[in-house]
Amino acid sequence: MRYLLFIIILFSFLKISAQDSTRIFTQQEYFRWILAYHPLVRQANLLTAEAQAELRMARGGFDPKLQSEVAQKSFDGKNYYTYTESGFKIPTWYGLEVKGLFNTASGININPETTVPAAGQAVLGVRATLGAGLFIDERRAMLQQAQILQNLNEAERQNAINEVLLGAALAYWDWVQAWNERRAIEQALQVSRQRLQSIVETFNQGDRPAVDTLETFIQVQNWKYELNNAQLNVQNTGLALSNFLWYEDNTPLEIAETLRAPALDTLEHQQPLPALLNFLQQVAASHPQLRSYQFKINQLDVDRRLALEQLKPRLDVEYNILGDGFNFGRTVNNDGNGLQNVLLNNYKWGLNFSFPIFLRKERGKLELTRLKILDTNFTLQQKRLEITNKVRDAYNEWQNTQAQIALYQDITNNYSRLLEAEITRFELGESSIFLINSREQKLIEAQLKLIQLQADFQKNRNKVAWATGNLATAGLRD
Numbered sequence: 001m002r003y004l005l006f007i008i009i010l011f012s013f014l015k016i017s018a019q020d021s022t023r024i025f026t027q028q029e030y031f032r033w034i035l036a037y038h039p040l041v042r043q044a045n046l047l048t049a050e051a052q053a054e055l056r057m058a059r060g061g062f063d064p065k066l067q068s069e070v071a072q073k074s075f076d077g078k079n080y081y082t083y084t085e086s087g088f089k090i091p092t093w094y095g096l097e098v099k100g101l102f103n104t105a106s107g108i109n110i111n112p113e114t115t116v117p118a119a120g121q122a123v124l125g126v127r128a129t130l131g132a133g134l135f136i137d138e139r140r141a142m143l144q145q146a147q148i149l150q151n152l153n154e155a156e157r158q159n160a161i162n163e164v165l166l167g168a169a170l171a172y173w174d175w176v177q178a179w180n181e182r183r184a185i186e187q188a189l190q191v192s193r194q195r196l197q198s199i200v201e202t203f204n205q206g207d208r209p210a211v212d213t214l215e216t217f218i219q220v221q222n223w224k225y226e227l228n229n230a231q232l233n234v235q236n237t238g239l240a241l242s243n244f245l246w247y248e249d250n251t252p253l254e255i256a257e258t259l260r261a262p263a264l265d266t267l268e269h270q271q272p273l274p275a276l277l278n279f280l281q282q283v284a285a286s287h288p289q290l291r292s293y294q295f296k297i298n299q300l301d302v303d304r305r306l307a308l309e310q311l312k313p314r315l316d317v318e319y320n321i322l323g324d325g326f327n328f329g330r331t332v333n334n335d336g337n338g339l340q341n342v343l344l345n346n347y348k349w350g351l352n353f354s355f356p357i358f359l360r361k362e363r364g365k366l367e368l369t370r371l372k373i374l375d376t377n378f379t380l381q382q383k384r385l386e387i388t389n390k391v392r393d394a395y396n397e398w399q400n401t402q403a404q405i406a407l408y409q410d411i412t413n414n415y416s417r418l419l420e421a422e423i424t425r426f427e428l429g430e431s432s433i434f435l436i437n438s439r440e441q442k443l444i445e446a447q448l449k450l451i452q453l454q455a456d457f458q459k460n461r462n463k464v465a466w467a468t469g470n471l472a473t474a475g476l477r478d
Helices: 002-013 027-037 039-062 138-204 210-242 276-286 288-309 338-344 360-427 433-467 471-477
Strands: 065-075 078-091 096-106 121-129 314-322 347-354
Touching: 027 039, 027 138, 027 471, 039 138, 138 210, 138 288, 138 433, 138 471, 210 433, 276 288, 276 360, 276 433, 288 360, 360 433, 433 471
Parallel strands: none
Antiparallel strands: 065 078, 078 096, 096 121, 121 314, 314 347
8 A cells, every 4th residue: 555655646746647657767756756855855944944034033133123111109199200211223234223212201309310391302312333333243243144144054955955865866776776687687587488498399309308408497496586686676775765755744655666767778878977177166166065164154254353343442422312392493592593402402412432451352252263263264175175085086986987887888798799609509509508508697697797887877977966066956957
């Protein structure tokens, strides 16, 4: 039932008929399925949502804020004072904070400093940072790092998917190799059965000794034995392949025998390989692991600029325009100079200055950030070397496998000629079943070795794409 469910779901996904038993399950379709439903891929995709949440949180540092405060004292039935302050504050990117407030004060014991007009007092003000925090502060640093985090998480997401797809690709080509090996042994068994039938007929006619039928029958038995092992290998590699197959409701799936693997001898193995330089350039330009380290350095550089900013003295200036109620044009002296009186008479300003004498905390923070940048740069250099060498190693194996395929293709053809010649000699009475079986055994061994090399070629092709960090793109394209 589980196998049937997988076939129905998979064929629905690929938009093909469930009755199409000759459907070839390609690596492209396999990768699409993994990218859509594999739990580790879906987990990696959460990094994008996490980065968006971090960015939203950092942008919240610049959200306007409404505020209201009430303070009242009453004793012995008397209202000593009632103060209210309501309004808003708007932080801006350049270290300015704009505010608008409305204050009221009433009672028999009001502090003279908090006395306001009977209608209340509206306040429009601005607060500016002129020293430390002028060019960057914690809010701006947090927002910049959250913006970098989007790129960092995207690089880590791509790297995680790249790792998942490598294991998936190796499992897929193990399954393809097992499937092709089984097919080769099935063909060998079929040929041996046909030979046995022919030998039995000639024996019945008195033209062949009984030992020939026995030896041919033993060969059939040997291929049956090998076929059983090949069938087991197909099943086990199919289970390994199924480790990467999931459905959208997190239900694991199993590969079914109904799906065919591609025939390795129909795939291109002799086309000239792209130049190694192309892959090395891809590493330098877009490898997700290297990009993630670079983004980490960018985040640390924000910390460095923030720490450097803290070496400056703190100087905050605030200026507020005061109104009579909401009327900012009313002045104490009604002399026609309303704006001048508002700015020069109806105001409240303040200045806040501070500077740590030794700057030990600030200098320590700056030095620690500098050391973290150096540490990350050293790691980046080492990773760049390791990844470059991985690309070279995988490319060398890919290139060598291609040469080995060409060589073993000739070897297999020569074994085939030897078998054909031995059969011709046998028909002429100059050979024996033993020699034919021996030639056939060598031919099948060569075919199996060639199948292994062809599968290794595809594995190494995927390893090169993995080493460059582009397996998802390359696996869907090829």
